[in-house]
Amino acid sequence: DADVTQTPRNRITKTGKRIMLECSQTKGHDRMYWYRQDPGLGLRLIYYSFDVKDINKGEISDGYSVSRQAQAKFSLSLESAIPNQTALYFCATSDYRGEKLFFGSGTQLSVL
């Protein structure tokens, strides 16, 4: 079983729709992250959370919101999706030391 699970794996939606990407982990890690990958741009940090009450904006948080429902769950929402949010989204975790990230398999999101 995957330690970091993302759902859905693929999603196609229309401009203006609200969409939620979900992430759950069984690693027992406190820290969770959302990244997006675009061709030619590498991975960029959207939001990160150290615990349920500690949520921080990353490099590209505009147009996104997050919710840390529990230590093991961290969801990413697009309130009104737009085409340039078409990307591959990754959830990641790390332990309290934060020495390395453990990634989920990703969600490919297409906004038409």
Add this chain to the structure above:
Amino acid sequence: DQQVKQNSPSLSVQEGRISILNCDYTNSMFDYFLWYKKYPAEGPTFLISISSIKDKNEDGRFTVFLNKSAKHLSLHIVPSQPGDSAVYFCAASDIFFNTDKLIFGTGTRLQVFP
């Protein structure tokens, strides 16, 4: 402004030979560096890291070299195997041994052929 640059989008190497993947950075405050490997339809997986107090770190077939004065790091894979074919990302942090705000490069696609 790309703070971490991988200028070679792709690299092709024969099995058994050395693969050298390069990464340059512009922020002199970076002091922790990591390499991740990514296969299609999977998330990136951690490969190896190095802190600024070292200039070399080895793990089996993988060695990372850090040249702070040149703001350059490289990943050497010896010998290269077909299973090493993947996209490799370097990443950097300005927090010692911490990945909370990693800056990633754009990736280099390595193909190892028989």
